[in-house]
Amino acid sequence: RTVYVNGEYLPEHEAKVSIFDRGFLMADGVYEVTSVLGGKLIDFEGHAKRLARSLSELEIRKPMEDEALLEIHRELVARNDIDEGMIYLQITRGAPNDRDFVFPPEETAPTVVLFTQSKPGLADSPAAKEGIKVISIPDIRWGRRDIKTVQLLYPSMGKMMARAAGADDAWMVEEGAVTEGTSNNAYIVKGNTIITRQLSHEILHGITRAAVLRFAREAQMQVEERAFTIEEAQQADEAFITSASTFVMPVVEIDGAQVGQGAPGPVANRLREIYIEESR
Ligand code: PDD
Incomplete structure (x- = not known):
């Protein structure tokens, strides 16, 4: 794989970041x-804006x-011949020459890393045909989940708790209501209405969420942006x-x-179909 690090395209084993990098230490x-x-980026503009x-914010x-x-x-898509997959991008506050809680001087260059992940069959995923199982866990993350930071230890642990329980993922619950999944936004459907938590500091403002809600409205589905409980979701x-x-x-x-x-329901199936169709 060819990756990008601080201005250079390199084979992945040659790419290096300092041990003092703020991303690594903090x-x-x-x-x-x-x-x-299909070799095409989905919603680059939305991701660039959120980035x-x-x-x-930081x-x-x-x-x-x-x-x-x-x-x-x-x-990177071209060099790695990516047809279906993802591009991961990370930017940290850079690498000063020591560990310090105080931010490094202004002139410290941010660290920029990008790499590709090839996922053939992403659109035609078998999981989408069967559906996934989730468990609920308390949401004990920090209060600015709208900022897409690399503090992913708890979501990673949540995924492992799900695994241990024979499930695929975890929905996090705060003050009795679902915030979001470990690495995704959560929705329920009642009749023709799609319900998903409103945007706030409590959840990440998903780029896929924005697109899917737009497609849902265009397809004359009702959208309610509000919190819901695990009990409501189960029913x-x-x-x-x-x-x-x-x-x-x-x-x-x-x-x-x-x-x-x-089993996967008609609304989820239809939204998946529309999303993939519109993104190709
Ligand atoms: N995760 N909520 C959380 C906590 C997330 O980590 C993500 C994305 C989302 C969905 O956002 P989007 O639709 O923009 O991907 C919601 C990425 C995919 C990840 O961590 O791999």
């Missing part, structure tokens, strides 16, 4: 995952213009998640309780 960095379908916002210098970022994305007609790496993925079981018929 999880002081942000990331984006942009999917590729700029994450950087600005006062990390934006290292380059969006056009330059787009160029690197395209170059809903359908449930699903969205993210750049899963698109629209049906959820068929929550904490051991079957959702609807226990």
